[in-house]
Amino acid sequence: MLVDMGFSVEMIARAIEENGPNAETSVIIDTISNYSKHCEASSSKSKTIDHFLAMGFDEEKVIKAIHEHGEENTEQIADSLVSCAVVSCAAEELPKVKEEDDIDWSDSDNEINYSDFLSSDDEKHLDSSLGNSSQVLDLVKMGYSKLEASLALERCGENVSTADLVDFICAAQIAREAPEFHADPEERKPRHDVKKRRIEPKREPRLSTDADEPVRLPNPMIGFGLPNEPGLITHRTLPDLARGPPYFYYENVALAPKGVWETISRHLYDVAPEFMDSKYLCAAARKRGYVHNLPISNRFQIQPPPKYTVQEAFPLTKKWWPKWDERTKLNCILTVTASAQLTNRVRNALEAHSGEPSEATKRYVMKECKTWNLVWVGKNKAAPLEPDEMETLLGFPKNHTRGGGMSRTERYKSLGNSFQVDTVAYHLSVLKPLFPNGINVLSLFTGIGGAEVALHRLQIPMKTVVSVEISAENRNILKDFWEQTNQTGVLIEFADVQELTTSRIVELMKRFGGFDLVIGGSPCNNLAGGNRVTRSGLHGEQSVLFYEYCRILEVVRETTARMRRS
DNA sequence: GAAAGAATGAATTGGCAT
């Protein structure tokens, strides 16, 4: 049940651990309440929560009870809470752990009956895992939290000794608490190795995020390094919890409000974000953070590599580009572009006087050029990019967003919200030797299919793509791409992440043999600097869907673990 | 009605002088 809410045993265990065993569970509560607001899409739910909170019950338990009984059944909720409190007082919470585990996998709310596709092995697992509660009990007696213990059991499988479970828990603790423990040995060498990092002395990536320490954006923003450049970092050690399968790849804007990336990282198994500005791989800036558990050695670029400067990308502009416009890169491609009238205003300003424009005029023109990403397409004629030019810059085939019932304005919006394909492909390139026979992809917040285009251009066969995208026009674009590129794999499109219930995810995984990659960039609306109205952070109306990514990823991870065990 | 145009700052960071 907690999994359905987006909060796995793992996440709760980690959150509790981070705040200390007896500390306030503010992180959990904050997350759960915010998530639940979104999930239920109604304020009545939070009113119900408030109601019971006012009675002095623990918020976590309240939310759980509401989910179990439905918010309208306040009496049952109350009963449940009272009996729950009694159990707690008895200091024997162990049975509840198993309860969570069972609920997790035999949720009767789901439309699909698990027994229909659970193999006999799976059932055996459920039974034997009940039998293993004595191990959990042992661990609890040794001072570990019940959640920690059940987590260890979950990840290590049923046929392991208690000593092994202890090892796992210790390893997980060390991995989380001591960043230097999993630093690359090469990078960890003491200072006599200075020559090696002379090139980028400041770019020492933190391999694990400390909750107390704010995330700092690297300067230059080049992630683990650029292709064909010195100073490449080719190895990192992930926190144990973060390891695949499945691989996951999460993206969002780098310049988010303070604290956002700390939260994102914490919810994605403490993997430190890789911040990269796409201006190092193409002719337009795009500062983004990527949280992923992919290997980072032997990355390669897709061919042909994109043009590096605006003038190379759009050769016709060279002729008209004034000397005093020193730009070689464009700024970030946004969701709105300048009007055609702006081109006229710029032209009028430039032609007000003959000869070299005044400094003031240059300043005005340059300001507009940088604000609106104008390029020179004629004498004194600075115009916004065409949609197909944006497609080129972002690594999509020309006319990728054409058709599908999209207006020009809508194309700009969809393109502004998209991946830079070359950047994503650079990161995903390590998958190519790993999946020669193809890959099963769960693509969330697909948009116009940046991930799919990247995989296609990498020539990694897509056996299955399950895609979730709210915009019907964007779904059409992906479908068209799928057909036009003669994909042999299966494409399944959903409109809403809410449709991906636990049962449906499990069903899909059983059908296709699991997912190898869970990829997506959740909505940035409430994080993006351009938003003057609702830049409300990760809990904003759209950006809160980040927690849906977490929820779905966690279901895939747990299902993957189960499938591999059986 | 649909599409395009115009108006609407703040948060954050880096650089640099103090």
Place this chain on the structure above:
DNA sequence: ATGCCAATTCATTCTTTC
């Protein structure tokens, strides 16, 4: 360390135009 300035930013909403 602190303060100032410049630069950048996956946007929203209302108005106008067709």
